[in-house]
Every structure is written in structure tokens, then in C-alpha cells.
Amino acid sequence: MPQPLPSKESSLFRQVVKFYESKQYKKGLKSADQILKKHPNHGDTQAMKALILNSQGHGEEAFALGKLALKNDMKSHVCWHVYGLLWRSVKNYEEAVKAYKFALRIEPESQNILRDLALLQCQIRDFEGYIESRQKILNARPQLRQNWTGLAIAYHLAGNYKQAEHILVTYEETLKQAPSKTDLEHSEAVLYKNTIIAESGDTERALNHLQEIMKANLDKTAVLELKAKYLLQLDRKEEAAKTYRALLARNSEYRVYYNGLEKALDLDRSNDESIPKLQALYEEFASKNERNDAARRIPLDFLKGDAFKTAADQYLRRKLNKGVPSTFPNIKALYADAEKKAIIEDLVLGYASEKSLNGSAEGKAHEETSSQFEDSVLYFLAQHYTYVRSRNLEKAMEYIERLIEKNPKSVDYNQIKARIWKHYGDTQKAADTINHARELDLKDRYINTKCAKYQLRNNENEKALDTMSKFTRNETVGGPLGDLHDMQCMWYLLEDGEAYMRQNNIGLALKRFTAVADIFEVWQEDQFDFHSFSLRKGQIRAYIDMIRWQDHLRDHPFFTRAALSAIKLYMRLYDNPDLAKGSSVDLANLEPAERKKALKKIQKEQEKVKKAEADRKAAAAAKATAKGDDGEVKKEDTDPKGEKLLETKEPLEVAMRFLTPLLELSPRHIEGQDLGFQVHLRRGKPLLALKCLQAAKQLDPTHPSVHENAILLRHHLNNLKEPLPTPVAESLKESFTEPPSSASSTSALQTLNDDFIKTHASSGSVAHLQTAYDTRYRLDAATKSQNEDDLLKTLDLDAISLKEAADGLELLKGWKSDAKVLDKYREKAAAKWEVATVFAKE
Template sequence: MQPLPQKENHIFRQVVKFYEGKHYKKGLKATEQILRKVPNHGDTQAMKALILNSINQQEEAFALAKVALKNDMKSHICWHVYGLLYRSMKDYAEAIKAYKFALRLEPDSNNILRDLAMLQVQIRDYDGYVESRTKMLQARPNIRYNWTGLAIAHHLKEDYKAAEHTLTMYEDTLKNPAPKGDLEHSEAVLYKNTIIAESGDTERALEHLEGVLKDSLDRTAALELRAKYLLELDRKEEAEKAYRVLVDRNNEYRAYYHGLEKALGLDRNDDTGREKLKELYESYAGKSERLDAARRIPLDFLRGEPFKTAADQYLRRMLNKGVPSTFANIKTLYADPEKKTIIEELVTGYTSEKKMNGSAETQTNGDTSDRFEQSVLYFLAQHYNYHLSRDLQKATEYIDKLIETNPKSVDYNQTKARIWKHYGDSKQASATINHARELDEKDRYINTKCAKYQLRNNENAKALKTMSKFTRNETAGGPLGDLHDMQCMWYLTEDGEAYLRQRNFGLALKRFTSVADIFDVWHEDQFDFHGFSLKKGQIRAYIDMVRWEDHLRDHPFFTRAAIAAVRIYVMLADNAEREKTEKAAQADKMDASELKKAQKKAKKEQEKKEKAEAEKRAAAAKKPPPAAGADGEAKKVDLDPEGKQLIATETPLEASLRFLTPLLEFSPKTIEAQNVGFEVHLRRKKYLLALKCINAAHSLDPENPILHEQVVRFRQAVNGAKDLDSKVLEVLKSSFTIVPSDADLKSYNDEWRQKHAESPSHLQSAYNVRYILDNSTRSQNEADLKKVLDIPSTTLEQAAAGLTYLDTWNSDEKTKDAYREAVAKKWPQAIVFQK
């Protein structure tokens, strides 16, 4: 390392403090002061690079860090900073290399070891994490969290014996027992217990728990573990007592009741078991008039007359109280048609009582009677609006009666909007729910619902204005900027889908990319907890977080955004291929001189475009850095607010892999993910990957309509592929057996169509395959597609899909108009088919 004079050495120590305290201006000023005296001091240059990186000047930071390394290759500070820069760029492999170089030069540096360990657990390199944690413990064995950190490393590596041994060794080093109020010790003891249990030794886990239960500060968790262990060990009598203790502590938590059922050995599918369970829940219900769970749970397993009696009691109780969520609470029972029928008969029966007062008697109860009557009508409006019992005409009649009685009810107007939505009239639904919002402008929930309905009606600007009533509009980017800062994924997803319906691919892709960025941020946020959780002793919560992060991108919001984004990239690729084909066709018609002129013109336009983009980037670079926010960090400026650069990519299929790769890895059982994966890989001519998607989709749903189309297209592509590698061809022959290579595809499609003659979606796919195999069948397909509307089970969504197929077949406007007219007769309120 290069030595510094005493004065500059003191300033250098100040630089480190300025950086750690985020006083970046002072830090830069101090580094300049040192470098004026010692211009080639590598450590100072490295610290300056680190500060520059913190104020979003990454290019200058990397350039300076390389200069610092040139000036002092043997400085662990230079290598450490180099690693930190790579880590900030999420190039974890290079960061780890740099950290290891730094450790060779300074093996005892706790800071470098800590950063290396955090990066290793971040990328799930558990072998390396164990090694780093072992070194940290050896260097400082007097610090508790070093022992805990090593135990966690062994645990995540699934070496339970070593993890338990590490915690036991620490306990043995304690001269005095930990005080009872020591939260960190209590957490460590319960953590050790979970390790023993995960190792599979439930008996020993229970013994250990019995010894520490009375001193545990998290008594609920300890009691839950004890009940779970007893049940797993088939000690049902003790498990019953344990679960009864838990139920007494929280008598609304369903999991405790389910545990108690198992401990009692009662079977919900057995008549005797159901009778005993009924008695059990009645005993709990009798303890408190306010208790809901003990009254609601029996409805899940009761059948026939006992169910009818229990449902009647439950519904009358809830409707008498006027609980608005009554329907939401029992709609899961509708999966059983018999129960759905009984509930409908009960509630419609309430409307025919002489006085709807919630009892069999005919006496009135004043306000109670009115409340019961309104609750019954509201329940029926929701009942007939629900997809399993839908009758929108009846739903409208009931909700209109309620609105006439109480026109200022937010709930009633919201339900009316939902009915309009199911009619397919998104315009009327948006207007109705906006009226509901105006009835209570301080209600964030109805405000949010209103914005969602507006987005479903493609009113992006209105929706943003609605959301702005509950956002910090003074932030950079206004309401939309604040929604990004708050990571409001539902809004970004709905906004993107609205733009996609409007074929504004730039803004749609921008929103879906923002959702993916949020998941990247969540993944990156782990860094803050790798050290923090250990120091605070929150070990079990930390383990839960790490395991949650391992499945982060199987979240429905990521899946939904990723599928939509991949579809956009596929459309962009198809458009680019179509333009390329059209240009080639035009070039073939030109003579040599015309072709030369066209090529020259295209080259000039490309150069002009590249020059404009370069000037734009240069202008952006000259702009002063954005002002720092309240958190001291500079706010990033969005250089592509409309997503034009995103859709201008020359490699859309490769760009789609950012979404597709995690989608297929973490949501492999989502058939839509396998469908879009096939589309991408087929276009990339990655036949084995496309086959993998097809086989995965086939294992999920062999009768899927989209899969049928893809299977036929894949067989065509494989049979027509030239210059295929012999090994690839061999795998395709042995693994792609859904349709034999010598099959008559037209006959195969006809058989499939006849097999699904009553399914609208399957028929539509069969007609599309018929068109793919022979585009001269378009007229017949158009006529058959129109007949699908006559099938009683056809839904509005399937009818809309039919219009998409007409676009795919390049049908003329006259045919499309005729199709729209036919749809309008069946769904007169739907506006999706209006031109």
C-alpha cells in the first residue's frame, strides 16, 4: 500500500467517515484535497470512485477504480472497492472475484469477509457462505451473531447436525444462563428447536421444546410447535389438549380448529365424524355470541338437512346483523352445487316471509326488520352476480331495489358497477363506480376500485387522476412517480394491460418492465437483512425471508406481467419479420439501380437516426445531476418515459428472456407461461426448448386449446426444418410423440374437433388449425366461427377471442361486422365489439 503523509492520512480517515455518513460532497472535496498532494494514491482514488458511484456516476467510478488498481495492485482497499462497484451493478461473479483478491491481501479484514459472506448468501453459494462464516467466527468468537451466522449457513446448506452443533457450542461457552427477558436468546433457542425438527427428529424436537417452553418469550409460536409435534408423533390425546389451549387463545384462527380435528381423529367424510364435529363446533359457538369461526366452519363439511339447518341459522344471524361481507364469507360453498341450491332456496325464502325480520315469526322489529330486508336483497344481488350462479337480470333487479331505498350507499353502487362489468359494458361500469366514489371521497378502497374500473375501460388518464387523490403528487414524476415509488403493482399491471388493449406497446411494455424492476428491487433488498437480522436476533423471520425470496418470482403479479410482456415481444418480432419479408419482396421487383438507391436511402435514414440518438444521450449526460431527495439520494431521470427505446429493440426475442426465463423457472405449472415460452423458442429455432414447453404444457392440460394449435405448428416446423443437428433430430423423434411424424394433420385436427364438439374454445382452436393447414378454408372457418356463438355455454371472453381469430385470418371488415352484429344480439350491453 502507498503511504500517506500524516495530514493526508488524517483526511483519508475523514473520507471514509464522510462516505459512511452519506456526506458525499464533503467526501469528494476531501479526496480532491489528498489527490492534489498525492495524485496517484490508489486508496484515495478508490474511495473517490466509491463516492462517485453513490451519486450515480457509474462510468466515471469504474474508470477511476481501474486507475486506482493500476496505481496500487496490492491494495486490499482498491480491490474491495472494485468488488463493491461490481456488486452495485449486480455483477455478482466479478464482485466475488474482487473480494477474494482483497482477502488474499488482507485475510483478517472483517469488513471484506462480511461483504463476501453477504454476497455468497445472496447468490445462494452456501458452501462459500459456510467457509466465510467460519473465518468470521474464528476471528471474533466473542460475538454472538457470528455463532448464529455460522449456524444459519449450515442450516441453509441443509447440514442440520452442524447447525445444531454450532448453537450448542455457543451455549456451552456461556458462563451464566441468559436472563429470561433476553429476546435474542429466546429466538436462538426456538431457532435451534426448528433445526432439530427440520432434521426429521420430531421426538427430540419435542423434548427440547418441553425444556424451554416456560422461558420462551414467543409463547404462541412455542405452543404451536408443541401441538404440531404432538400431532406428528401421533400422541393425539396430548395434541388435543394442546390445540384446545391454542383455540382458547385465538378462537377465530381456523388452523387451530383444523389441528384439533386431526387430533380428535374425526373424518369430515364420515357420517359419525361429521356428527361429532358438529357437536364440537356447537360447544365452542356456545361460549360466545360473537364467535364466527365455530359457526362458519361446520358449513364446509355438513351435508343435506344438517347443512340446511346450520346454513339457515348462520345466514339469519349474519343478515340480521347486516354484515356486508356475508356473501363473500360463504361463496366458497358454491363449488358444491347442492349447497349452492340450498343457500339460494333459503335466502329467496326470506324474501317471501310476511315480515322480513330475520325470524320465522311475523312480528316486526323496527330498524332490525329494514336491516334484514336490505341484507337479504344485497345478498341476492351478489348471489346472482357470482359466476357460479349468474343471472345478471335478477342481480340488476335486486340491486336497483336497494339503490332506490338507499341511493347514497357506496356498497350498493359498487355492486351495480360490478354487474355492468359482467354485462361487458365497461363504460357504464366505470361511470357507476365513479359515482360510488363520489359518495365517499375519503374512502381509499373505493377510490382504488374506481381507478381499476377506469383502466379496464382504457381510461388511463382518468384512472391516474383518480389515484392522484391519495398519492404524494409533489414527488418527481407526479402521481405516477409516487405509484412507482410505492411499488403499486396492481396499478402498473392494469395500466400496462390497458395500453396493450390500445396497442400502445411502448407504454404497455414500460409498465410491465416496471413490475419486473420492482421484483429486482425486492431481490436486491435482501442485502440489508443478511446482517441486520443477525444483529437484531430475528433469526426465524430471516430464514422465512430467505426461503420466500427463493420463490419470489412465482408471485401472480410477476407471472401476469411477464406473460403480457413476452406476448408483446413476440408481436414485435413478428412485425419485424413481416417488414423484412415485405422489403425483400419489394427488392425482388426492383431493378439494380432502384435497389441501389433504396439501400442508400435506408442507410442515410439509419445514420440520421443513430446521430439523433447519440445527440440525445450526449445532451442527457451534460445535464446537471438530479437534485437529491429527502433521503439524500439523487432521483433518477427516466430517459424513455414512453417506452420507445424498449420497443425499438432489434432483438425482441432475446429481450423477452428477461421475463421468460424466471417465468418458466418459477411458474412451470402455469400453462400460459409454457404457451408463451413455446412461441419464443419456436421463433428462435430452439426446438428442444420449444419441445420442453410443449411437453410441460401437455402434462398440465393435454386438452388445452392453445396447446393443440402449438402441437400442430411444432410438427409442421420439425418436419419442415432443414439442416437440423442429428442429435437434436434424434431427441425430437424420441420425445415429441403427441403427434406422430407421419400423422395426417388434417385428420388429427378433425378428430380433435369432433371430440370437443361442445366446447367453444376447442372449436375455435380447431378452426384456426384448419386455417394454418390450408388457408383456403377461411370462408368455411368464418361461417363455423359464427356458429360457435349459438352454443349456450359460449362466454363473452370466448366471443372476443373469436374476433381475434378473424384478425389472424385477415378477414375483411364485412365479415367482422357480421360477427359483431351476431355477438351484439347475444350480449347487447357488451361494448368490446363496438367499432
Template sequence: MPQPLASKENSLFRSVVKNYESKQYKKGLKAAEQILRKHPNHGDTQAMKALILNSQGQADEAFALAKIALKNDMRSHVCWHVYGLLYRSVKNYEEAIKAYKFALKIEPDSNNILRDLALLQVQMRDYQGYIQSRTLMLKTRSQQRQNWTGLAVAYHLAGDLKEAENILVTYEGTLKSTPPKTDIEHSEASLYKNTIIAELGDVKRALDHLESLYKINLDRTAVMELRAEYLLKLERYEEAEKAYRALIDRNNEYREYYDGLERAMQLDRSSEESRSKLKGLYEEYAAKFERLDAARRIPLDFLEGDEFKAAVDPYLRRMFNKGVPSTFPNIKALYADPSKKATIEELVTGYTSEKKVNGSADASTNGEVSERFDQSVLYFLAQHYNYHLSRDLKKATEYIDKALELNPKSVDYNMTKARIWKHLGNTNKATETMEHARQLDEKDRYINTKSAKYQLRADQNEAALKTMSKFTRNETHGGPLGDLHDMQCMWYITEDGESYLRQRNLGLALKRFNSIYDIFDIWQDDQFDFHSFSLRKGQIRAYVDMIKWEDHLRQHPMFTRAAVSAVRIFILLADDPSLANKKENEENLDPAERKKAAKKARKEQEKLEKEAAEKKAAAAKKPPTGADGEPKKEDPDPKGEKLIQTKQPLEDAMKFLTPLLEFSPKNVEAQILGFEVFIRRNKLLLALKCLLATTSLDPENPTLHEQAIRFRHALDNSAASLPPKVSEVITAQFTLIPASQPLPAFNDAFLKSHSESPPALHAGLKARYLLDPASKAQNEKDLLATLDLPDISFEEAKKGLALLAEWGSEKGVKDEYKEKARGKWTEGGVFQ
């Protein structure tokens, strides 16, 4: 039981609670101190003081005081509740749940404690516990709809759909009158119930229920979409067709509605008869809506031969006459079909030779429209020849230069010119051209970010940050970079990290990838507020979708990209710990590179000293605060030096690798990196698991060959020390290399059978160097010969240069490789 207080102190205690809830922390502390002067061991007051201290950023003092409060009053539900709130604030949800449960044992009727416990249970995906808590909350306040809905959601998330529906039906039975049409909460709950019925598989009942909502539900679009979907599943095709036509009338550019209409009309694109009907269908819509694009674009996907040519010709002319910049991105998906690609190329190149007669009766050839058409054609062809499925960079350059002659101030044309430079391998010219494009329209955020991205690709980190600062709040703590982190600008942070990785500034690179990891942690924590908010506002369908999305959060491509790079850094540190020490690393550089590195280090040191002086001056005036006015903590490791000076890099890599393998198991790069980590940790079974996963995902991957040889090599070296059961499993599962075949012979056979594939040759040469380091000279010779292969790409040639660095080849060998590559890629900056 809480310790009793006199009337005056009891009134003060209530004011402490009120001050905490209204964030008047100074008043709250003052009132708490008044109570503690008379009652120094009053547990509840100490607990509330701890809560206020925690809100002021004094977490250590808060926990220490909360423990004292508990010692003084172990039977106080307030002390245990506060203890749970403190743990919740530091994301230690397991301990917070334990504290809440202790508090509930003392005060089982407390709705506040029960609510906080329920929120943590759903956050931790303890659905059975969540059901129990929600059931208790419903018993205490059965008149509130959100308690009924919350229990239904609990059963739904736990997979018990039938009970979820029963809860909603039971609540509807308690209503004395039908809620008004304007009741948003009722409207959402009705649709939520409908989706549960559909998930149960009873589509007929779901449709009947939906029909009863058709005229009264506020989300008319959702009702119409669900109705069309149900009719289609029930094979009531005529009604489904009408339903999808009604949806198209509401939004005639939404492609999914057209796909639904095709299914409702039972039209198969592979059938010639169906294609004819489809053609008539889309012609009908195109004639009905003059400005409609979807009905003119979609037929290009299924039409073939002359019919395709007859359809794509007016479509392209229409877009070129209007001067639509996105014409190429809109149709490039058609390039997957070589015949369509050839038809488009033939048509558009033909437009360039057509004679334009200014002043003719045809408006399409008149003055300004004619000029717009000409420019659009040139722009399209530049993009066409820059695209990887139709790449001819010489022609792409010719066409974009012609377009720039007609309109040198076009941002789009200059951006395309920059992309062509990028594909030519000249990163510096690409960056300069993109920056020029940015200067043509300094108010456009998109071109601003593109310029910054190109600067990062050219490893111009300071210039990129300066470019980004034009659209950031630079007065916030940390300047432009701090604001980009606050805004969770993941593309910039990732590109910045990858740039530092290329420069072998592993500390800053890892710092950036760690920031991406933290952003996903924030996203996971951010759902906490929605557990109560969504139920309170009745946004149940969106809430359930969010929960399901959060369960697969780390499948996000940005997380995968950052995690892959972070694991690569830890592997580098495991192979060469000296990389964590810049001075040791600089000893391996040649004199010119060492001089350049020293100059860069001096500049960095001067910058750091300047920043330190500015921070000191600012700190003397007032403590740094964030955008929300709260005190901002200083970063103790701004350069990431502590991160890379780890003594166990491979164990640290698991922080990124574990979610990578769990949530992106079909990512080949993740499995390849998993093998690299596990083989170094001598965990052969886990390495084999990754190897077999790569085999099932991409059996022709060249890296698979190299890793299979390394696995067999490691297995041969440690066969005697393996436990019998492990050895038995590996022998049964590892069949990539016949046990009787010598590794050198197996690798030579692979090199011979893949003599025209640069990636395969790279993998084979790496394996040969592993098996016989004395083969280095022959490997260098064979690697040089790969530059003669007709299909070798610029990126593959760069990987060959990286292999020479990996083998520690002499400078003369590298120079010879660069010189030969320069003959093929004259603009390739890396070979200059």
C-alpha cells in the first residue's frame, strides 16, 4: 500500500502528477522537493521525481532514485508503474512488462497500468498476453467502442479471425440504436469487420455484408474496390465488369482497375481473339477521354507485330507533340521484347528524317509545336541509346548534343548528358554536367538532390553536403548533416557511407550505415504511439496494415543496402585490423598518395579544430538544442573511430547480418556475405547453409564457384577436428564439388568452360590464387587478357583492377592493366 500523506502533502502530490503530465517539470520538481523535505522516504513522491528527472534527460539519476523508491515502498503500484515507464523510455520492454505486471498484482483495477501493459505486449508481438489485457480492459470499461475493437484486433493479429468477428458482432448487438452515417468510427469498424469475413474465406457472406454498407459507408472507394474484388472471386463476371467500369469512371488512370476489368471480361492476352476484344475495349476508353493516357499505353503491352506498330506510332507522336518529358520512362518496359524495341527505334529514328513544313495546315507541324516535336525526338533517342538494353553511348552523345544545341538551358537534357558521362565512366564530367543542370533551376529540389548524389558518387562529400544545405534547416544542431539525419534522408546517408567506403574511410562509412540501422530502430519504436492512437481514432484497417508492414520492416531495400556495406566493412577489418589505424594504413601508400593523404588529414584536422572552437563558443552561450527545443546530446564518436576499433569485427557484423538473412533470405548478396562471415568464424554448417541458399537462388553465380572451393579447402584443413555428426551432415549436403576431384583440376575445368565470361574468370582466378599463391604472375597475365573479351563491361574491368590490388600486384602491372583498359574506355576516370 502507498505510504499515507497529510492533506497538504497529498494535494502537493496531485500537483506533481499534474505538472508531469503537462510537462511543467520545474514546478513538479519543486513540489516533489517540498513533500520530500517532510517525508524523505515517501516512495511515490520519489518515483514521480524520478519520472520528471528522466524526462529532463537525467536517466541515470532517475533509475537510481526509482530503485530507492522501490526499497522504501515495495507494495506501491505507483513505484512499480514508474519503474516500468523508465524501462520503457530506454526501450527495455521486457523489464518494463515485468514491472507493469508487479504493479497490476498490487492494483489489479488500474486502467492506466493495464493500458500501458497492453501497449507493450502488442509492441513485443505477445498477442496472447495482449488478448488477456484487452479482455480485462473491456470488462472494466465495456461502454467504450475502442475496447471492443481493440480486443477484436488482438484476436485478429493472433490469427483467431472467427473470435475477432464474434467480438465485433457482440458489440453491434449491444447498440440500442444505429449510429449515424457521419460516425467515422462506425464506418471504419464495419469495413474492418467485412475484411475479417473475407479473410475467413467466406467471400459470399463478405459480399452480402458489403452490400448492406454500400450506401451508408463513408469510404466509398474502398467499398467499391472490395465489391468488385468479391464479385470477381465469386465468378459473377457481368456484375464484376460493371463494378470495375464504375471504378474506372472514378479514376481512369489507375491501372489496377483496367487489370480487374480484363479479368472480369475473361480476356486472355495470349489469345488472338481476346487481344482483338481488348484492343476494342481500350479504343473505346481512348475515344471517351481525350486526355487519357492509360487506355493508349496499356495496349502496347499485349499488341504484337503490325498491330503494335500501328498503335505505338500515334502514341509516340502524341507524346512528342505535347513535349512530355517522361515518354521514355513510360515505355521502356516494352524493351524487354526485342522486336518491340526494334520497332520503336525504327519509328523514332524515322521521325528525325521527316521533313517539317512550317506554316502548313497541319497544326502538328506548325511553328512551336514542330520545334517541340523535334526536341522530344532527340531527347527520346538520347535516352534510348543510353538505356542498358539498347546502349550505344556514341549515338546517345550525338543526339543529346543536338538537343542541347536547340535548347541549351533545358534541365532535362543536361541531366541526360550527365547520365551518359556516368555510363562512359567519367564520374567527374558527369558531376560537373549535373551541377550545371542544377544551376539552371536552383529552386528545384529534385535536381538539387541529383547533383548531390553525383557529387557523392565522385567522392566529393563536402561539395555534396553544401549542395544539400540549400534545402535543409542549417540552424539545427549538427548543421545540414544533422538536419539530414533528423529528416531520415536515407538515400543521402547511404550514398555518403558508400563514398567513404570507396575512400577507405571506414570509420565514417560505418558511422553512416549505423545511422541507417538506427533509423529502422526508430521506425520500429514509432509504431508504439499508434497502438492507442489508431484505436482511439478508429483507423483500424490502416493500423492492422501498419503492424503487418512493421513485421517485415527490415526487408526495405535501403536497410539491405546499408547492411551489406556494413558487413563488408567488418569483413575488411577482420582480414586487416590495421585498417582501423590510419597511420599504419598510410605506410602502405606510395609517396605521392601519402603526400595527398597527409594534406587531406591536415585539412580535416583544421576543420575539426575550427568546429571544436565554434562548439565551445556556442556552448558558453547556451546548451545545444534540437529542432524541438530539447537538449541535444553531443556525439562522442563523430568520426566513427570507436566503431572500427572493435576487437571482434565478425561478431559485430552479426548485428547487420542476422536481420539481413532473416528478412531478405532471397537476396543473393546477403547469402554470399553470410558465407564470408561464417567461414571466417569457422562455423562451417552456417557457411554451408548460405552456400546452399546461393545455389538455389542463383546456381550460375560466379562467386558460388569460388566460395565452394574455399569451403572445400577449409573443410579439408579442419576435417580431423570436426564432430562426427557435423562431418556427416556436411558430407551429405555438400555436393557442389565431387569429393574425389582435386580442387586445382576442378577450377581449371571451370576456367576453361567459362573462358568468355569476365565475372566467371575473375572467380576462377581468385580460386587459383587461393590454391596456389605462386600462380600470381600467371593470374595477372590471364586477368589482363580478360580486357580483350568483347562482352566485358566497364564495371567488370574495374573489378579486375580491384583484384590486382587484392593480390598486392606491382605498380607496373596495375599501370599496364590501366593502359590497356584506357584504350577501350577512353573516358573511364578510374583508369586515367
């Protein structure tokens, strides 16, 4: 039991709780201190004070006080509850759950503790424990619908559909009168019950239940969508077709409805006999609505030959005559089919060569429309020749220059010109051109954002931040960059990090990639409030969708991109620890005198940076401190340069924070498997490395990394300093057979690699050749000169791309080639890609 307090102090304690709940932390601390003056060992007051201190950002002090409170009153449920809240605040959920359970032993009827425990169990996906907690909450307050729904959700998430449905049915049976027709919570609950029935596999019963509730349900669209889905699953296609037509009457632009209607009518796009019927179907919908785009665009996906040409001509003329800027983005997916790409190109070139561009198939447009049509055609062709599947940058530049000559102040035209320079490889001209486009419309956030992105691609970090500052709250803590962090602007953080990575500023690059990973953690944390909020608001189906989305949150492309870059940087830190000292060169390979000189220079630079940082902090402290909406002072970043991230003693272990979710949630990303192999091999985990190698081989057995990693794994096993544990060795012997264990010498592996080179030399695959040369170097560093010569020869291959040539330059840097070799490679590459800035001398 909690320690008793006199009436005056009891009243003060209630005030402390009230002040904490209303976020009046200063008043709460003052009241708590008043109690502790007279009762210095009162556990509950110490616990509440710890909670307030934690909310103010004094975590260490809060934990110390929380432990002291427990020491003073081990039998207080308040102390244990607060201790659990403290652990929860630092995301140590296991310890928090333990503390909550201790609190419940003391006060088993406490609804607050039960609720907090249940929410945390759902957060960590302990569904069995969640069911138990929800059952107790329901037993205590069965009159609340949300408690019944909460228990049903617990059973549903645990996969017990029958029990989940039973809970909802039981509650409905307890109702003395039918809910109002406008009761949104009831409407959602019965539709949620319907989805549970469907997920259990009983589609027929789900449809019957839906028929019963559909008239009274408020979400008409969801009801119709479920009805169409169930009818299609039950092969009642005639009824399904009627339902999809009803849905299309509500929204005639939604492709999913058209796909469902096609299935309901047994129309197969791959069957030539179905094509006329499909064409007639879409003509029917197009004739009903003059503004309908989907019914006119979708047929272009399945029509072929002359039928496609006629439909494409009508569609393109219609869009180009109206001057729709998104015409090309809307049809570029068709370019995957070479025949369709050629037809579209011929059509649009035909429009451009017409003596009188009348802008319509009937030829009745007036002069103004004709001019608009002509501009639209030229704009389409500029994008067409910029696109990767139809790229001809000279033609693209010709068309866009004609347009800019007619309208030099067009933001869109200048943006396309910048894109052309980007594909040429001239990042400087691309950045300058899009900055000119930005200056043409300073109120356009989109072009401002594009400009910042191009500046980052040109490694102009400060200039990009200044550009972004035009649309950020610059008075916030941290200025424009701080606001971009607050807004979780991940594209900017990624581009900024990659720019720093190209400049070998590893600290700031890691800082940005870690910030992206932190945003995903915030998203994961954000679901916590919805465990209770969604129940209160009755939005159950959306809540279930959110929970399932959270379970594969880190398969998002932004996380994957940040993870790949961060892992590469941590591997570089592991391979070259001197990088943590701020050096971009390998100090270990320098002569003692040169190393001492280099370290001295680095030390001076670091002192200069620290002084500048101290001056900046002093200037920032002189200004008014920014506060949040609750009046709480926001923390300033104590490691703005990422120096603490560089100081890690175990870079590979830190890299696992990025690698583990990457391999679990994006297993089909072959570059992730490649990096996983490299990390695990460095960690001395050959079985895990083999697992990554086998996964990559299943995804693409011809991928260059598969060959290299197989050779390197065999080389690693051939040169072990200590024998592997027997079970590991046996497993590797059984699972890893290529290259065979008989290739037990470096020369045997070099022979295999030479055969690989010969195979791909004839095919001219630059990526495979580059990988083979890198493998040869890693097997024997003495082959560096030969590898450099062979790599230089790849620039003569017709198939080599700008990106592959840039990758070759990075290989030379990785091999620590001298300046003469690098300059020779740059000069030869620059002769082939004259304007590409990547080959400019550093």
C-alpha cells in the first residue's frame, strides 16, 4: 500500500497529478517539492516528480529518482506504474511490461495500469498478453462498447477469427434497443465484423451478412466494394459486374473498378477474342462522360497494331489539343512495349511535321488552339527524347530550345532543359538551369524543391539549404535544417546525406541517414496513441490497416535507400578506422613522419571546426529560445556534425540496425543481400554470409555480385586462422558447393575468375567485367596494375553507360590507384562524355 499522507499533503499530491496531466510541469515540481520538504521519503511523490522530470528531458535524474521511490515504497502501485512509464519513454518495452505487471499485482483493479499494459502489449505484438489484459478491462467495465471492440481486435490480431466475431455478436445481443442509423461507431463495428468473417474464409456468410447491413451502413462505397469482391470470389460474376458498374457510376476514374469489371465479364486481355469486347466496354464508358480519362487511357494498355494506333492518335490529339502538361507522364508506361513506343513516336512526329497544326482529328480548331497544339507537341517530344526508353538528348535539347525561344519565362520548359543537362551528366548546368526556372516563379514550392534537389546532386549542400529556407520556418531551433527534420522531409535528408557521402564527409552523411532511420522509429512510436484513439473514435478498419502497415514499415524505399548508404559507410569505417579521425586517406599505410603530419593537420582542422561551432552555439543562445506548443523548450542537437557517430568502436554492430530490417522486410533487394554478405563476412559469420549469397542467387543467378561473393566466401574459408565449429563447418560443406571446396588455393579461384572474365568479355557486359576485376584485385592486390589497364579498356566498349563509367572511377579509388591512373581514366571518360562533371579533376 502507498505511504499515507496528511490531508494537506494529500491535497497537494492530487494537484501534482493534475499538473502533470495538464503539462504544467513547473507547478507540478513546486507542489512535489512542498510535500517532499515534510516527507522526504514519500515514494509516490518522488515517483510523480520523476515522471515530471522525465517529461522535461531530465531522463537520468528521473530514473535515479524513480529507483529511489521504489526503494522507499516497494509496495506502491504508483511507484511501479511510474517506473514502467519511465522505461516506456526510453523504448525498453520489456522492462516496462514487467513494471506494469508488478503494479497490477499490488492494484489488480487499476484501469489506468491495465490500459497502459494492454497498449504496450499491442505495441510489441504480444497478442496473447493483449487478450488477457483486454479481457480484464472488459470485465471491469462491460458497459462500454470500445472495451468489447478492443477484445475483439485482440483476438483478431492473434488470428482467432471465431472468438473475435463471437465477442462482437455477444455485445450486439446485450443491446436493449437498436443503435441510431447515424451511429458511426456502430456502422464501423458491424462492417468490421463483416471483414472478420471474410478473413476467416467464409465468403458466403460474409456476403449474406453484408446484405443484411448494407442498407443501414453509412459507408456505402466500402459496402459496394466488399460486395463486388465477395461476388467475384464466389464466381457470381453477373451480380459482381452489376456491382462494379454501380461503383464506376460513383467513381469512373478508378482503375481497380475497371479491373474488377473485366474479371466479372470474363474478359482476358491476353486473349485476342476478348479485345473487341473490351474495346466496346471502354467506348461505352467513354461515351457516357466527355471528361472521363480512364476509359480512354486504359484501352491503350491492351490494344495492338492498327487498333492501338487509332486509339493512341485520338487520345494524344485530344490531350495535346487541350495542352495537358501531364500527357507524356500519363502514357510513358506504354514504352515498355517497343512496338507501341515506335507508333507513339511516329504519331507525334507526324503532328510536328503537319503544315497546318489544326489541333484536332476533325481539323476545326481555331488559330489559338493550333498554337497551343504545336507547343504541346514540341513539349511532348522534348520529354519523349529525355525519357530513358527513348533517349536522344540532342533531339530533346533541340525541341526544348524551340519552346524556350517562344516562351523563355516558362517554368516547365526550363525544368525539362535542366533534366536534359542532368542526363548529360552536367550537374552544374542542370542546377543552374533549374535555379533559373525557380527564379521565374518564386512562389512555386514544387520548382523550389526540385531546385534544391538538383543543387544537392551537384554537391551544393549550403546552397540547397538556402533554397529550401524559402519555404521553411527558419525561426525554429536549428533553423531551416531543424524545420526540415521536424517536418520529416526524408527526400531532402537522403539527398543531403548522399551529397556528403560523395564529398567523403562521413560524419554528416551518417547523421542524415541516421535521421531517416530515426523518423521510421518515430512512425513506429506514433502508432502507440492510436491503440486507444481508434477505439474511442470507432475507426477500427483503418486501425487494423495501420497495424498491418506498421508490421512492414521498414520496407519503404526511403528506409532502404538510407540503409544501403549507411551500411556502406559503416563498412568503410570498419575497413579504415582512420576515417573516424576526419581523414579521407588510409593513415595506416603512410610513413611515420607523413602520418604524424597528417594527424596534426586533421587536429588543427577539428579545432577550427569546434571553435566555429562554439561561436555558433553562443550566438544561438543569445537569441530567444524556441518552444513547442506545450511550452516545453526544444533540445538543440548536441552532435550537429555527426562526430559521435564516427567515434563508434563497433561500426559493424551499428550497421546491423540498418541491415536487419533491410534483410527481413526487403529480402528481394539484391543490393541489400550483397551488403548483408559483406557485413556478415567481416563479422566472421560465414553461415549468415552464405544465407545472403544464396538469397541473391535465387533472385538473380547472373548478377555480378553473386560471382564475386561466391569467390570471396571460398577464399575466406580457405584462409581461416582458426577452424570453424564442427556444426558450422558441416553446414557450410553441405550447402556451399560452388565454387567447390576443391578450389582450395588462390590460384584456383583466380582461374575461375579468369574464366568469368573471358565469358563476359565477349558479351561486353561492363558491370560483370568491373566486378571480375575487383574480385581479381581482392584475391591478389599485386594484380592492381593489370586491373587498372583492363578497367581503362572498358571505356572503349559501346555498351558502357555513364553510370558504369563513374562506377569504374570509384573502383580505382577503392584500389588506391595513384593520381596518374585516375587522371588518365578521367581524361578518357571525359572525352566520351564531354559535359559530365563526374569526371572533372578533383
